Amino acid sequence: MQTRHSSILQSPSYSIGAALVAVTLWSMAPLMAELARATAPLQLTALTLLAGALATLPLSRRVPMARCALSWTLGVWLGIPLLIVGAVSSYFIGMRLAPAAEAALITYTWPVLFVLLSQWSRWGRLHWASVAGALIAFSGAAILLLPQAFNGGFGGVAWGYGLALLAACCWALYSWLGQAAPIALTPLLPRLLLIACAFTCLGSVWLEGGVALPRGEALVAGIALGLGPYGIAMVAWDKALRFGQASLVGSLAYGVPILAALLLVLAGMSVLDWRLPTAALLVVVGCLKAGR
Template identity: 50%
Template sequence: MQLHASRLIRSPWLGGSAAALAVVLWALVPLLVTGAGELPPLRLATLALLAGALGTLPMARGGKRRDARLPKGHGVMVHAGVPLLMAGAVGACFASFSLAPPAEAALITYTWPVLFLLASRWRVLGRLPLATLGGALLAFSGAALLVAPEVLAGGFSGAWGGYGLALVAALCWALYSLACQVPGWRLGERMPHLLLVASVMTGVASLVLEGVSELPSPPALLATAALGLGPYGIAMLAWDRAMRDPQARRVGNLAHAVPVLATLFLVLAGVTSPDWRLPVAAVLVLAGSMTASR
């Protein structure tokens, strides 16, 4: 059994399959958030993270036994810093959907693979290759295409606030992906604890900023449970596994498909009207991400 498990862990298909599963589940986030639209964004983030903690509990193992193996001084970073990144990523993402069109906010949020590439290349090489910089500029030009009408109109609007929060979510996701690669942290085995702490953080912020609201309807609760178990449960474990793959840099390229899939799901569901800017921006983000990763 041990030999079989060892072969499974070394399988070149396992990391790619895990990343593909995470990508599809993350692409469903804007659609699921729309289905739970009656909930305030931070309240929705709290419930989704709590559902993710409960959903990953049977799949995570050995967390307490391995806590002692954390490098000295890294405990606070793992048990407080990583949940803060999770809370910031999910809370800012959901809030951006309430202030800006979901398809546009999602496309900006899912520029995080480019930010991840920039940070990881700088960490490894101490510099940024021209291909990485050029690809990043190409990807961000796609996001800029979406906010161009706001720029031309002038002034600071609610949509601008949504775009800013989407960028905050992208930064948090990029830093979280870097944390997944730190040797010895083994975030997948601590996922229920991390998600639970993140849920408490967003819950406190929700009480302070949003107050107390009525109980959500059954459809909203169903969408919330799907968010927690899928994108913020199974997908988190799958992505953690993909980032620990020997070919993590190549496997991580699958994340570049998230904005395209997210936009496609919203259009097919009738939530977003077809707009020439959306496919053009999605292609620019995808092309830029692939160029940056070469």
């Protein structure tokens, strides 16, 4: 029996609308993280992942894992939660050590890394357009980094930029595993987020001395991060890719760094100078070039 989807789900406007919901929520993540700055980063990560698991709970269903090799079973239940922890916690810590807009911009170079990884794993080589796109995107990041290097070093900011790049690598690997896995990962997402939350709680107890529930604005921001960027946005993105044209839907994600930086500037949490919009434009152009 062939499964049929409704005409609403098959319409291009549905997939584009779902993608725009995801892009908007992802763009709000740096602003929400800044509002929860008073919370220890691993505690914030644990709260975010727990809220994300609850938000994606309607997606949960059984997946026949018996068909998977042992390496893929370990990769799904251990590797992916660790990548989620690495991506989210590195992102939050990086924005504590470096300016939030710049750190977010570096993190959102992950589509370029994903394209390079996918091409190398599939064909064993890289296309020149992808390499050129990567160089363009990372030249945008260099615009943010070089002035500080010429002025006598980075200090703690270097660690923030490095962690932002680590978050980008984690998201690229997560996306590649989701593409290469022999099973669909979306029905497993609530459980994967809960496992990642458990890992983060252990790390918080070890490194931060315990897990405490944030209060006030930080609590609301942490829950909003899980429900939005790491909950509803992931569901919307899955629907957009499933029912829409992947190249068109994927291109919308390249607007995230620009919109995220704009929201931080409008909120007074980042200072606008020529470097930030120039770097954001180069990252978007580089992602588009690599995606072709």
